[in-house]
Amino acid sequence: MSRRLSGYRTGANRLRVTRLVDVKPVSPTVKSFRLKDSKCAGAKPGQFLMLWIPGVDEIPLSILDGDGREWVSVAVKNVGAASCALHNAKVGDVVGVRGPFGNSFGNGSGVSGRRLLLVAGGTGVAPLLFLVRRFLPKRVSAAFVLGAGTKDELLFLDDLEGLKKKGMRFFAATEDGSCGALGLCTEPVERLLTEEHFDLVLACGPEPMRLRVLELAEKLGVEFQASLERLMRCAMGLCGSCVVGKYRVCVDGPVFNSSQLREMKGEFGFSKRDFSGRKIPLG
Numbered sequence: 001m002s003r004r005l006s007g008y009r010t011g012a013n014r015l016r017v018t019r020l021v022d023v024k025p026v027s028p029t030v031k032s033f034r035l036k037d038s039k040c041a042g043a044k045p046g047q048f049l050m051l052w053i054p055g056v057d058e059i060p061l062s063i064l065d066g067d068g069r070e071w072v073s074v075a076v077k078n079v080g081a082a083s084c085a086l087h088n089a090k091v092g093d094v095v096g097v098r099g100p101f102g103n104s105f106g107n108g109s110g111v112s113g114r115r116l117l118l119v120a121g122g123t124g125v126a127p128l129l130f131l132v133r134r135f136l137p138k139r140v141s142a143a144f145v146l147g148a149g150t151k152d153e154l155l156f157l158d159d160l161e162g163l164k165k166k167g168m169r170f171f172a173a174t175e176d177g178s179c180g181a182l183g184l185c186t187e188p189v190e191r192l193l194t195e196e197h198f199d200l201v202l203a204c205g206p207e208p209m210r211l212r213v214l215e216l217a218e219k220l221g222v223e224f225q226a227s228l229e230r231l232m233r234c235a236m237g238l239c240g241s242c243v244v245g246k247y248r249v250c251v252d253g254p255v256f257n258s259s260q261l262r263e264m265k266g267e268f269g270f271s272k273r274d275f276s277g278r279k280i281p282l283g
Ligand SMILES: Cc1cc2nc3c(=O)[nH]c(=O)nc-3n(C[C@H](O)[C@H](O)[C@H](O)COP(=O)(O)OP(=O)(O)OC[C@H]3O[C@@H](n4cnc5c(N)ncnc54)[C@H](O)[C@@H]3O)c2cc1C
Pocket: 048, 057, 058, 059, 060, 061, 062, 063, 074, 075, 076, 077, 078, 079, 080, 081, 082, 083, 084, 123, 124, 126, 228, 229, 230, 231, 232, 233, 254
C-alpha cells in the first residue's frame, strides 16, 4: 500500500471522538495523556496522531505508547492555547483523534538485532522511549542519551533508569549540571560515537541538536535517522504546511534518513513554514 495514501485507505484520517482515560504530570510543564483509540493503539514507534481539543484546535503529537488493542498515550508540553487546554483537561473529558500518521523508525523494517544510539531532548523523548520499550526485548542493544536544561526537564527519567535493568545503557546531560554530565547532550554522543560501534543513530528533539548529531554520525560513517517537527494541519499530504525541501513531513516522514536530510540542506536546522506558508527561521 502506498504510504502517501495510507491515511485514506486505512481510515486513519477519520476523526474518532473518545475520552481521556488517564492524565499524569511528567514534569512542571509536561503531562502524559492516555486515551482510548484502537487504531492509534496499534501505531509503530515514530508515528504521530492529531489530537483535537474541542473548541480550541487540533495538534500533532508523537505517540508515546500503545497497547496494540485499546489505548494510546502522548506526552504534551504546555506551550500555547491547545496544549494549555489539554493540561487543564481531566479524566473523562472528550477529545478527538485522527491517525496514526507517518512512517516509523527503521523504515518499516524495524530495528531488531541492531546496536542503537538514541538521542533525545524535550518531548522528543516520547517516540524514542516507545521504540526502546518495544525493541529492547528483540535483541536490540541500546544506549540512550537524554539532554535538557535542568534535571526537572529530563522527561521520563525513572522509566529510562528502569530500562537499565533490561540491559539499556542510559546517560543524562543537563546544561546546569543538576543531573548527569554538565553541558549539551551532544558531548556524550560524540564520545560514544568515537569510542564504540553503533549500527544506527536515532535523534528526536530540538533541531540544532539533531543537526549536530547528524554531522557527528556522518563524520563517523554511521547510519542516522531523525524525526522532524513542522507545522501540520491536514496530516495527509494535502495542505503543504509541513513541506521541507521536496518532502511533506506528514506523509514522507516524520522520520528521515541522512541522505534525505542532506537534500533539505539550508532548511533542516534553519527554517520552517508559518501558518501562511512563508519560510521563517526556526525559533
Ligand atoms: C510530528 C510532530 C510531533 C510532535 N510531537 C509532540 C509531542 O510529542 N509533544 C509535544 O508537546 N509537542 C509535540 N509536537 C509539537 C506540538 O504539535 C505543538 O507544540 C503544538 O501544536 C502547540 O500548539 P498550541 O496551540 O499549544 O500552541 P501554539 O501557541 O499554537 O503554538 C506554539 C508553537 O507550537 C508549534 N505549533 C503550533 N501549532 C502547530 C501545528 N499544528 N503543528 C506543528 N506545530 C505547531 C509552533 O512552533 C508554535 O510556534 C509535535 C509536532 C509535530 C509536527
